[in-house]
Amino acid sequence: MITNEITDCGNAVCVVGAGPGGLSAARALKAMNLAYEQFERHADVGGIWDMQNPGSPIYESAHFISSRDLSGFIGFPMPKSYPDYPTNQQILSYVRSYADAYGLRPAIRFNMPVQHVHKEADGKWLVTLGDGTRRRYLAVICATGCNWDPNMPEVKGQFNGEVRHSVTYKSSDEFAGKRVMIVGAGNSGADIACDAASRAQRAFISMRRGYHFIPKHLFGIPADQVGESGPPLPIWMARPVMGLLLKMFTGDLTRFGLPKPDHKLFESHPLLNSQLLHNLQHGNIAVRPDVSHYDGDDVVFKDGSREELDLVIYATGYKWSCKYAAEYFEWRGGRPQLYLSMFSRDHRNLFGIGYVETNSSAYKLFDTEAFMIAAYLRDQLDNPAGASRFDALIAHDNPDLSGGLKFVQSQRHEVYLEAHALKSYLKRLRRKMGWPELTEHYYDRLRVDTAAARPAALRAAA
Numbered sequence: 001m002i003t004n005e006i007t008d009c010g011n012a013v014c015v016v017g018a019g020p021g022g023l024s025a026a027r028a029l030k031a032m033n034l035a036y037e038q039f040e041r042h043a044d045v046g047g048i049w050d051m052q053n054p055g056s057p058i059y060e061s062a063h064f065i066s067s068r069d070l071s072g073f074i075g076f077p078m079p080k081s082y083p084d085y086p087t088n089q090q091i092l093s094y095v096r097s098y099a100d101a102y103g104l105r106p107a108i109r110f111n112m113p114v115q116h117v118h119k120e121a122d123g124k125w126l127v128t129l130g131d132g133t134r135r136r137y138l139a140v141i142c143a144t145g146c147n148w149d150p151n152m153p154e155v156k157g158q159f160n161g162e163v164r165h166s167v168t169y170k171s172s173d174e175f176a177g178k179r180v181m182i183v184g185a186g187n188s189g190a191d192i193a194c195d196a197a198s199r200a201q202r203a204f205i206s207m208r209r210g211y212h213f214i215p216k217h218l219f220g221i222p223a224d225q226v227g228e229s230g231p232p233l234p235i236w237m238a239r240p241v242m243g244l245l246l247k248m249f250t251g252d253l254t255r256f257g258l259p260k261p262d263h264k265l266f267e268s269h270p271l272l273n274s275q276l277l278h279n280l281q282h283g284n285i286a287v288r289p290d291v292s293h294y295d296g297d298d299v300v301f302k303d304g305s306r307e308e309l310d311l312v313i314y315a316t317g318y319k320w321s322c323k324y325a326a327e328y329f330e331w332r333g334g335r336p337q338l339y340l341s342m343f344s345r346d347h348r349n350l351f352g353i354g355y356v357e358t359n360s361s362a363y364k365l366f367d368t369e370a371f372m373i374a375a376y377l378r379d380q381l382d383n384p385a386g387a388s389r390f391d392a393l394i395a396h397d398n399p400d401l402s403g404g405l406k407f408v409q410s411q412r413h414e415v416y417l418e419a420h421a422l423k424s425y426l427k428r429l430r431r432k433m434g435w436p437e438l439t440e441h442y443y444d445r446l447r448v449d450t451a452a453a454r455p456a457a458l459r460a461a462a
Helices: 020-031 088-101 187-199 223-228 235-249 275-281 362-382 384-396 411-415 419-433 456-461
Strands: 006-008 013-016 036-039 114-119 125-129 134-137 139-142 162-165 179-183 202-206 286-288 291-295 298-301 306-308 311-314 350-352
Touching: 013 020, 013 114, 013 134, 020 036, 020 088, 020 362, 125 139, 139 362, 179 187, 179 306, 187 202, 187 275, 362 384, 362 419, 384 419
Parallel strands: 006 134, 013 036, 013 139, 139 350, 162 311, 179 202, 179 311, 202 286
Antiparallel strands: 114 125, 125 134, 291 298, 298 306
């Protein structure tokens, strides 16, 4: 029941969500001495990495897609004892240790969803919580993630088997003895297809287009570290160099039935996977074209071929819905349009963290986004003239952050930014605004007794 009483929280900030993005926001606000309150609909921090959270897309075999040494939060690296590509359990433990290390838990109200946010006439934000109480804030940071609301395409016909979205998938045991097809070849789709290859009676993967495959290791080190180990190369040089390496490591993938990519390398998010190629090489899985329609026990493909199947899982991504604040975002192609992927251009002090696709590890990007938001909010209180200058940038600045790439025209690439171009621009922007630089030691003063704060499992791993 919504109450008439409103609690005015003054200049405090409301942070929605206590997954990795929300925790980045909390740490940045705390470091800038900005008052905030944080709300999490589940019982603990971790977001999608907690498989117990209803709607989590994580499955038993899920691993981090970027490598350990490049993927940690700024100033809080993952333990060296972790493998190159940590497991989902390790990532959950790591995220929770991050919250403990910086004393972030006390400001979080768990088991408390946000129902709705409303912009008032004076620009303040009225937040209605799950218990019906209402609280007024200076700003709202939406950090509830992008991988909760499944995108399920409509397919004509009647299928006698089972059809599900990958958000419901948890274990390869679900495939035992079945004829299974995975639709979609993003990184999760490729992972799940490998699970099917190892457990299903027969396994297929349906692909709408071809992708560039990058092995998880090149020259014995994680692939993303190869690109970071030397000076950044311009795209006209990086593309042929990486293309030559991929020819050496993987060769012509069409011989395994994979469609030839219809785009140049880096113009779409590449598929970072070695196991799928292994399974294709050994005949454990076969590639099929895009689905046309269902016909009883069969799935019919657009080339007229068909397969008799028991289970079809759609690994077709997620809608980037933000239901409690959707009316305040400008949406294009199902993606919110935000300045630098984080600042609403139309509604002051409405922010998003994590509403971006890029060729970079997520957590450092979350930290950078959170830092920019906190610095801007600090200016609103201490340097109104500086905040006004940034308001003008939010309204009119349109930097080219493509890094010279012409991205594939698809929903996924509506908000795709090239990581090096984004980082370089944000660094110049911080200098222009007179904001401090975000270094590996910036948050050291917030650290609590990490030995005591870390969960036992992580202490043992460190």
